[in-house]
Amino acid sequence: MAQIVVEDLRKRFVVAERRAGMLGALAGVVRRRHRVVEALAGVGFRVDEGELVGYIGPNGAGKSTTVKVLAGILVPDGGRCEVQGRVPWLERVEHVARIGVVFGQRTQLWWDLPVVESFELLREIYRVDRQQYRVRLDALVNALDVGAVLDVPVRQLSLGQRMRCDVVAALLHAPQLLFLDEPTIGLDAPAKLAVREFVRRLNRERGTTVILTTHDMDDIEALCSRVVVIDHGRISCDGSLDHLRERAGVGRRIIVDLERDEPLAPTDARVVSREGTRVVLAFDPVRTPAAALVARITREHAVRDLFVENPPIEEIVARLYGEADARGEAEPRPEPREDPS
Amino acid sequence: MRAYVAIFEARFRALLQYRAAALAGLATQVFWGLVRVMIFTAFYASSTGAQPMTLPEVITYVWLTQALLMMLPWRPDPDVEQLIRSGNVAYELVRPVDLHGLWLARAVAQRTAPVLLRCLPMVVLAYSVFGMAGPAGPLPALAFAVSLCATVALSAALTALLSVSTFFTLTGRGLHSLVIGVLNLMSGAIIPLPLLPEWIQPLVRVLPFRGLLDTPFRLYMGHLPPEAALQAVGHQLLWTVLLVLAGRWLLARALRRVVVQGG
Ligand SMILES: Nc1ncnc2c1ncn2[C@@H]1O[C@H](COP(=O)(O)OP(=O)(O)OP(=O)(O)O)[C@@H](O)[C@H]1O
Ligand SMILES: [Mg+2]
Numbered sequence: 001m002a003q004i005v006v007e008d009l010r011k012r013f014v015v016a017e018r019r020a021g022m023l024g025a026l027a028g029v030v031r032r033r034h035r036v037v038e039a040l041a042g043v044g045f046r047v048d049e050g051e052l053v054g055y056i057g058p059n060g061a062g063k064s065t066t067v068k069v070l071a072g073i074l075v076p077d078g079g080r081c082e083v084q085g086r087v088p089w090l091e092r093v094e095h096v097a098r099i100g101v102v103f104g105q106r107t108q109l110w111w112d113l114p115v116v117e118s119f120e121l122l123r124e125i126y127r128v129d130r131q132q133y134r135v136r137l138d139a140l141v142n143a144l145d146v147g148a149v150l151d152v153p154v155r156q157l158s159l160g161q162r163m164r165c166d167v168v169a170a171l172l173h174a175p176q177l178l179f180l181d182e183p184t185i186g187l188d189a190p191a192k193l194a195v196r197e198f199v200r201r202l203n204r205e206r207g208t209t210v211i212l213t214t215h216d217m218d219d220i221e222a223l224c225s226r227v228v229v230i231d232h233g234r235i236s237c238d239g240s241l242d243h244l245r246e247r248a249g250v251g252r253r254i255i256v257d258l259e260r261d262e263p264l265a266p267t268d269a270r271v272v273s274r275e276g277t278r279v280v281l282a283f284d285p286v287r288t289p290a291a292a293l294v295a296r297i298t299r300e301h302a303v304r305d306l307f308v309e310n311p312p313i314e315e316i317v318a319r320l321y322g323e324a325d326a327r328g329e330a331e332p333r334p335e336p337r338e339d340p341s
Numbered sequence: 342m343r344a345y346v347a348i349f350e351a352r353f354r355a356l357l358q359y360r361a362a363a364l365a366g367l368a369t370q371v372f373w374g375l376v377r378v379m380i381f382t383a384f385y386a387s388s389t390g391a392q393p394m395t396l397p398e399v400i401t402y403v404w405l406t407q408a409l410l411m412m413l414p415w416r417p418d419p420d421v422e423q424l425i426r427s428g429n430v431a432y433e434l435v436r437p438v439d440l441h442g443l444w445l446a447r448a449v450a451q452r453t454a455p456v457l458l459r460c461l462p463m464v465v466l467a468y469s470v471f472g473m474a475g476p477a478g479p480l481p482a483l484a485f486a487v488s489l490c491a492t493v494a495l496s497a498a499l500t501a502l503l504s505v506s507t508f509f510t511l512t513g514r515g516l517h518s519l520v521i522g523v524l525n526l527m528s529g530a531i532i533p534l535p536l537l538p539e540w541i542q543p544l545v546r547v548l549p550f551r552g553l554l555d556t557p558f559r560l561y562m563g564h565l566p567p568e569a570a571l572q573a574v575g576h577q578l579l580w581t582v583l584l585v586l587a588g589r590w591l592l593a594r595a596l597r598r599v600v601v602q603g604g
Binding site: 068071072073075089092093094096097099101103106107108110112113117120121124125126127 | 343344347348351355358427428429431432434435436437438439596597598
């Protein structure tokens, strides 16, 4: 059953432009100039129950805007959007009682309270029964390993500790649908792994539907069976990682270390780079089976070492983003944003 | 309801932590109280005509003002203001509660906790040393207590309205300085309202601001008889309801076009 249905979603922001300098400021008093940013220009996708979807795109693509609309925080200008059968912004209170949201760059914990008191407040707000709360809290605290910081005021937590506590906070009411907007931003490797592993288990074991926004392609590779790419407010690609690879047309890689410095240029592969005796070739695994290519190379050349790999997902994504850029050339591009988010 | 009470309690407890600030504020308020009493004493010594209030009444009024100054809705709830500026209001919106109700609960804490920290020592000091009188009798005392509760409600409603207005005045401070001016003049915070000129009195009587200080104080001193309490408190509550409705209306509008700042 579809948990999320989005069709032709649109949202524009009107930004008052400040002019530079004193004269500009004076002119601004008289007449303000406005600039329209088309954050969502007709976004559409569906998400079924139990899916774990990666939602990626370059800075300013519209990811957070989409999440805000789905979470009932932002009213779009047009299009259809239903989450669990509800229109988020029309039935905000009923809607948000059944979803969990983590905005990685913010915290929903009360700054000057110890963590556990924030959790208690959330228990009251979501009307979770005391018994259930105990059980859930214990499980979450164990899974995310935050037992040691429960009595610490939030302002004293490290980023990683805070983020894990925020994830706990978002799940105390056991939502069936979870939005994670950059949950691993700024985390060190162990903290990232902990959050990642937790999200994986949440999805596998509890069947929680997860929409994950991130710039960390390792997150995507580790977690997501499906990836939706948004660029300039439009969906540019929607499918599995393999589908993404195909779309980007970057093929597979074969890296060959030759014994001698000799030319190597098979007809059905492209030389990507060559450094001394190391040659990197790209080929299309559908047209050229890897085994045949490897066999031919080892027969015709003296090879010391050889391995086949998928190109790093960063490269695929860079290729996809660039492609969308090329297509979007004709349209006015949103300017770079001032805030770092 | 439990949720709102919990929010109120959390906020209230957090605010009670600011004891050092309260102590400093107490000293300032005592100082200004003394200055104001001196000014009024000089004024009464030099004026010949009959005044609508006696000097001892004015002195009591001044000390009550100093004790309850923090109850006035001087500015939006600083936390809510910060939430809106930073975009963290996003998280307020993903909670299954009525946002205006939530902010009202916080505003009640905001308008009571700091007062609680300051008013008791202030009243004891003013009563024993600086010539503040007690309530005019048991009935005026009761009327004062009831009216003071209505004051908290009224002040919280105004605070919540100001908080909501932050959505529209993200950068401008204009509105807030206007509010401070109006509050100072129209609530009796600077000059007891009975001493204001005759021509402005009709306006003062209609506006909500007298309910923030003047109404409970005059009930306390018996300057308004206890029989008038019903009408006086009615005025406070009517305005509370109107301001809550205005706040809700404005918030609904804000949320339609709201722009949550930042990614
Ligand atoms: N409150 C706002 N006011 C004006 N413009 C906004 C606002 N919020 C977002 N935008 C604009 O909408 C576009 C999409 O922003 P959004 O935050 O959705 O991007 P994002 O995909 O989350 O980017 P990032 O990866 O940097 O977080 C951007 O061009 C941004 O400038
Ligand atoms: Mg974002």
